[in-house]
Amino acid sequence: QVQLVExxxxxxxxxxxxxxxxxxxxxxxNVYDITxxxxxxxxxxxxxxxxxxxxxxxxLADSVKGRFTFSRDNAxxxxxxxxxxLKREDxxxxxxxxxxxxxxxxGKGTLVxxxx
Numbered sequence: 882q883v884q885l886v887e888x889x890x891x892x893x894x895x896x897x898x899x900x901x902x903x904x905x906x907x908x909x910x911n912v913y914d915i916t917x918x919x920x921x922x923x924x925x926x927x928x929x930x931x932x933x934x935x936x937x938x939x940x941l942a943d944s945v946k947g948r949f950t951f952s953r954d955n956a957x958x959x960x961x962x963x964x965x966x967l968k969r970e971d972x973x974x975x976x977x978x979x980x981x982x983x984x985x986x987x988g989k990g991t992l993v994x995x996x997x
Contacts, residue, residue: 883908886988888902890974900964902961904959916928917929917960919993945964972995
């Protein structure tokens with residue numbers, strides 16, 4: 882059974898940092914790209930970055946380029962999203978996702994609130 886569990890969200894002031902984690906299980910993690918999405922209140926879901934299976938080049942959304950970075954640890958079946966210089970508009974529920982066996986699978990998300 883595919884499981885994706887996000888963690889690391891919380892309340893942070895503008896300009897602060899958070900690191901999100903997504904722990905995966907139930908599939909052979911090493912051969913799948915993992916994608917981070919986010920959904921802000923009242924807005925459509927936005928793709929943040931797809932992390933390739935080797936953790937190499939991924940294309941961050943323009944809205945987060947220069948502030949967010951990503952990584953993965955295949956030994957731990959985990960991907961990370963390091964978020965720096967956070968802005969109020971980064972407030973959203975952040976989800977990780979994998980396209981597995983013909984379906985996109987989702988975690989339950991972790992809430993990031995950027996507010997003073």
